[in-house]
Amino acid sequence: MSDYDYDFFVIGGGSGGVRAARLAASMGKKVGVAEEFRYGGTCVIRGCVPKKLFVYASQFIEHFEDAHGYGWSVGETRFDWKELVANKDKEITRLEAAYRKGLSNAGAEIFDSRAELVDDHRIRIVSSGKTVTAEKILLATGGRPDDSHAINGGELAITSNEAFHLERLPKSILIAGGGYIAVEFANIFHGLGVETTLIYRGREILKNFDMDMRRTLHATMEEKGIRILCGEVIDRITRSADERLDVITSGDRNLKVDEVMLALGRTPNTDGLGLEAAGVATDGKGAIVVDEYMRTNVDHIFAVGDVTDRVQLTPVAIHESMCVIETLFRDNPTRPDHDTIATAVFSQPEIGTVGLTEDEATEKLGEVEIYRAVFRPMKHTLSGRQEKMVMKLVVDGQNRKVIGAHILGPDAGEMAQLLAIPIKAGCSKEDFDRTMAVHPTAAEELVTMYSPTYRIKDGVRVD
Structure with missing residues (x-):
């Protein structure tokens, strides 16, 4: 029998912390997880999920305008901000309930409270003042909007x-x-x-x-x-x-x-966490310092996600948590792979990107080929919208591997996710070239740009 109250205690109920707690509990470990605000963390509660819902809401005015070119007559429109916020809140409440249910079903004990380290094995549950012990601890407290910029007013x-x-x-x-x-x-x-x-x-x-x-x-x-x-x-x-x-x-x-x-920018949530009492090291920004296995300088304390201030993306925090579980409980030391991470900017039009930019490739490699297409997407032809779409592949001129892909236009984020697979796998430009296109789509440009738009050799562009 363990000398500790918990085999594994997670401080922070965001995407990374919840995933780790749920997986460990499903393996039969005695798990506690504490969150001072709402389960789901920044992404679910006040980040990428509600933001994407707001993005959808903000796009309708252009959809209404575009409809005329396709034969639709749209009547008087009206937008209700309070209704959007209320409907968004309903969805966030549903998602938080799903996170809680997943933890409960796995057998984790949930604390609706701030938790702080007393030392390297003891945690204080602030709402009750109770102190519990844990053999292993995961810090997943995320980050917050940066308020360190001293602006008058x-x-x-x-x-x-x-x-x-x-x-x-x-x-x-x-x-x-x-x-x-x-x-x-x-x-x-x-x-x-x-x-x-x-x-x-x-x-x-x-x-x-x-x-x-x-x-x-x-x-x-x-x-x-x-x-x-x-x-x-x-x-x-x-x-x-x-x-x-x-x-x-x-x-x-x-x-x-x-x-x-x-x-x-954003600041790691480490203030008042008790890191000094536990002997956990931080850097100049207050971020928790971890090694390649997400382990802090204290052997049994780990940290994942934005609190480490490395790659501030929700899927990264989740992946890091899964690696921690492999390392701690499956006797399979696993390092998260932070190379070639796809990401998107949900602007209008949106951006999807993975791999090296043109400037990064030029600085890193002696020879680079750039394949670039700029065109008006088919969905804009009848609407009359003049927005252009940009598709760009960055290719290593020596080994012919596609090392970067960048898209601006409708559904760019969806395309970047799929492009991450062949780029991660090290596919060559020839692999792209012999792939049949899906027609008519915007994405077909990615496999039909047969000749480079220009080359860059030793930092000099050659058209």
Whole structure:
């Protein structure tokens, strides 16, 4: 019999923590899991799931416009923000219940409470003050919107957390940031009829994405009516007598808006977790330091997901948790593979990407081939919409492997997920070329770009 109350205790009920707790409990381990807010974590409760629902909602205005080209006459339309929020909340409640049911059915003990480390084997359940012991511990507390950016008047702004629960839809909004959260919300609010401005300190939005995707999306967003201010930051926010917000920027602009949203990165949730008491090391940002097996410097304490500040994606946290279970309970030490991770930006149009960008490949390799197609997708031909689709393959000029794929356009995220398989498997451009196309589809371009658009050798482009 174990000397501990639990074989395995998980602090954090997000996607990673829930997966690990459920798997361990299903193996017959005595498992406890504690979450201070709601089960499902950032992704399910106030992240990718509700955001995608909002993306769907914001797209309907374009669907209504496009319908005319296909013979449909759409009558008067009306949007109800409160109804969207209420329906979103119902779905989130359903999903949280499913997470709880999965844990309960597996036999895990659920604590609706914050939990903190007392030492390397003891955990305090804050709501009751009770202290329990665990042989092995997993920290999966995720992250939160970064509030470390000292903006004068920043307390008047909201983050993505509050954006999901606004009492009313603002008439105008200024969004600070240039990452995927800022870009996605800019498209969401604009699609819902909000006058939207995006302000970003960088020279171009979506740092670390392929430049073709960044520039084309930027141009398309501006054509839709979204104002984008690059190379600027917010200097000061004040509330005026009419309850609106006055914003002064580093470019000496004076903007008057109903809401300001800060999307300036995320911070690991490690404050007050008791890491010092347990001897768990963190880095300069407060992220938990782990090795390739997700083990901290304390041998029996592991950490996964955003709290480690490595790859901030829900599927990564889930995969890391599954690797921890293999390592701890199946005598099969397993390292998560963080190479060639597909991802998507649910902008309008959306971006799907996997592998190296053109710039990364150029810096890393001596010879690169770029296959690129720009066209108006078939679904836009009758609607009259002028948006272009961009498809791009990055190929190693020496071994002919496809090492990157980047798509801007309808269903780009779906295509990126499937492209991740052949790219992960190391398929060559010849493998793509001998694959039959599905016609008529946009994706057929991926297997019919037979000649490179240009080559790059030793950093020099050759057309």
